[in-house]
Amino acid sequence: MSDYNAPIDEMLFVMEEVAGLGDLVQMERFGELSPELVAAVLEEAGKLAGGVVAPLNRQGDVEGARLENGVVRTPTGFREAYRQFVEGGWNGVPFPVEHGGQGLPWLVSTALSEMWASANLSFSLCPLLTQGAIDLLQAHGSEAQKEMFLPRMISGEWTGTMNLTEPQAGSDVGALRTRAERNGDHYLIRGQKIFITYGEHDFTDNIIHMVLARTPDAPPGIRGISLFVVPKVLVESDGRLGARNDVRVASLEHKLGIHASPTCVMSYGDDTGAVGYLIGEEGRGIEYMFTMMNNARLGVGLEGVAIAERAYQQAVAFARERIQGRDALSGDEAPVPIIRHPDVRRMLLSIRADTEATRALAYYVAAAMDRARGAQSDVERQRWQQRVDLLIPVVKAFSTDVGVDAASTALQVHGGMGFIEETGAAQHYRDARIAPIYEGTNGIQALDLLGRKTLRDKGAALQALIAEIEVDASAGIGSGNPHIRTIHERLGEAATALARAGRSLIERRQGADVLAGATPFLRLVGLATTGWLLGRGAVAAARLLDEGGDKQALFEAKLQTARFYAEQRLVMAEPLSRVVADAGATVADFAEEYF
């Protein structure tokens, strides 16, 4: 028995009823795609995720990745699981058919990514980073570079990494010091990078590093940074592997979680200089990075959803099995499984509702990416791209905060056993904690949402979102279904609160008091948007219930979960708008020496 079962019915429901899979399959670019085919793909992936990848999760945590004589050994079974992953063609799902990919929508690959991350977060990071490197090469690489690297990266035969961070350059990427000097048709890279996920491993023969570095005479700050592709093993013109490049793993980090994922300190050019090939033009490295940031941030946001789902499944299984205490309501003397206790059910339903909420958000944004890409007009494209840009920081931060909370609550469901490592709940609590940090801390996401996405366009993108929410809220309030009515009453309040908070920020525009409101503002956008999307799902569920059909339990559960979310979570929108308005005063006034 696997301890992870991909929630395929729920995934399909969200794809079809919330994210609009029906619209996507109509797009010419997706050819013969149909909801039935998507369901079949999910079924197949679910088998690999639940049957092969998930069972390695606990042992991977215990063994961890190890560095031995310059070689990184991944835990027992990981290499073989990766081989199966590649053989199944799973690495190429979202990439164009002309480069050997499957050409499926981001929406579909997003659901699959959720599965890999639920099954084994450490394992899933390798394809996630490869995907980022592929995106960069696809968008900005030369034809020769694409030809040299893309096919084998898309197949998964080679993996990719992203090299941004240095000890003095974390959130402030512009402070990086790694140098790149031109040397004929290539550059020689010298410097140290830290926190490089799967910077070295034993899955494949080659690893393709995407490295940010500074050219001589380049201006300081981000305008002096260029992007290079640096293969671990040089590739000959005929495609065969050649000499080892001057890049090596210096050490592995000892981390709180994701132990099986090797987090490397990478040394470039200790000896002769690492051979790197410039991508695009000098000085535009950060700009290129930004073009793939939306994908990467969606991927990390999804990790929050994924770990919440995994933690939920484990907590439910425990709560069904653990016998403790009596039924408080029936007065019966026989001990019962703890899932009967209302406080335990409240915890489980909280995790479930938060998971469904963030899944709806992530899938909606993934579909919006597909819609922007496949739009028939500029206006339509811009409209969807604006929505994507607005919500990407929300997916990343809101969902990963949810992941941490969910893992913590799931651990709590286990009582004392939750604190014992063998139970496995603690691993989720440790693993989940990375997601609010990497790929731009959640604080950075909040500043992105506030500054670049809200203040810069004077709230236009935000207002467009609120307007859509308000239309749906008004419609829902008129429903004859009491669940739908309640959900949309709360949603209407949330939309009003969000509009008020947005106005308060836009009117003030700058100052420490505005910036201090960034994080609560992001939370508020996240609440209102997830509440809206769960409401959309609830309306669909009510309709499907009326129509009959064979998934009545799913639809009933969707309705009730959405109502729970509205009553327990959406009501926090109003005070959050006050927090946004008031936050700044004390934060700005509190003298630095008082801390």
Place this chain on the structure above:
Amino acid sequence: MSDYNAPIDEMLFVMEEVAGLGDLVQMERFGELSPELVAAVLEEAGKLAGGVVAPLNRQGDVEGARLENGVVRTPTGFREAYRQFVEGGWNGVPFPVEHGGQGLPWLVSTALSEMWASANLSFSLCPLLTQGAIDLLQAHGSEAQKEMFLPRMISGEWTGTMNLTEPQAGSDVGALRTRAERNGDHYLIRGQKIFITYGEHDFTDNIIHMVLARTPDAPPGIRGISLFVVPKVLVESDGRLGARNDVRVASLEHKLGIHASPTCVMSYGDDTGAVGYLIGEEGRGIEYMFTMMNNARLGVGLEGVAIAERAYQQAVAFARERIQGRDALSGDEAPVPIIRHPDVRRMLLSIRADTEATRALAYYVAAAMDRARGAQSDVERQRWQQRVDLLIPVVKAFSTDVGVDAASTALQVHGGMGFIEETGAAQHYRDARIAPIYEGTNGIQALDLLGRKTLRDKGAALQALIAEIEVDASAGIGSGNPHIRTIHERLGEAATALARAGRSLIERRQGADVLAGATPFLRLVGLATTGWLLGRGAVAAARLLDEGGDKQALFEAKLQTARFYAEQRLVMAEPLSRVVADAGATVADFAEEYF
């Protein structure tokens, strides 16, 4: 340099201005006690905590406690630190002078307990459990038992443990199966206990186990349970140590955190039966346990405060040192310490405010225990005891949830470094997670607050608290100081919300929908009460600011932190009252098979 400095000014402020140390020192039982003496005691303890105990925290986490050939080895330095702790007389602080204790108020020992737990949570658990065992013996032991065990337990020469949990008996203690058969002047105990903190260690020659067990022919459930004292080494009538008792540690748990604290599986009576002495009468074991539960739960609640304080200090130190990014407001190009960034300041101020809030609550309740004990009349005693009983579950659950959140936020302040174990922030995140679980899970606390403390007296104790809050809120709203006014406006709203939630629960009285509201109700009581006590501190700070004096920065910071808490936290009271009212419907309706 120590990485923990006991916040003595803040502690004294809370003791004097919030908890009422001035009233306590007037009590006859505390003799010559004065605020100056208390300050001196805190200074002395702070040296041991910061200089000796705190520096062992990280190494203790790495080494962990180890079981070797039936002997538990604590990590390097722990044994020596415990020796210093005992020699300083710190173990006996709250116990009566006639048994060799220092006879200081609970309020003072609470501040000291906070220090030990901040310095090293794993270390602090040994005295905490000893204290529980002492309380039991003091209250219910025979004179002979007291004479045999108390002096050396109060001195710390011997330690104590609490043995309740068995694999099938966690929250449901009544399900325990350990047996005790009469055998002359003693009983023979046979059974297995789990999760026994410091069940075995190398600090002392003897360990005094307090063990719950079932006598033959006893009725099922909690009425069949008796309490026994079971020394590791038998004590001869002349006080010398005699034969080894038939009790041994079977294994140590592999835990998420508090690695240095040995969490033991204990085997009683594998061979001839462990010699145990009945405490009080048969069948009253659970009743006796309850008499010391308030102390134990206060102690665990305090762990939340303590870990939040420790995590805060570490995050502030990091934020002052870590240079990253530019000042968003000045436009200056030079990189700045991250403490300048408003979102980082918001995080730090959040932890600080939550820490001060829960400290105020814990100290207030500790002083209330002293007031109940030293009351001049029955009416006064009952009034304070009622307040203690009402708030103990709140101290335990609200503060430990805060501890987890604070540790998580402090980790986030560190960015990528927070996820690296060597940084130390991750240890707090792991250690903090036990506190919401043990000594009655936070869900159990919420049910205690709702059932025994609120519904049983039809809200009388709650109403008395709300009335006091309302009086202070009304007075504060009339203040000329804008901080005080704002704080008390929000407090007034919170009191109204709390009263509404209380009424909603009392009117409905029973059912799954009422029980499902227990946890949000506890959170609401916690919010309103902490907001009230911070408001009391703010009023005092404003007065002291007007009076001048040499701690202006402390008073100014207290005022602003209280305002931050009112604006950022207290505003959540109103929606929480809606959550309490609405929670139940969906929780109760959601079919078990839907999970």
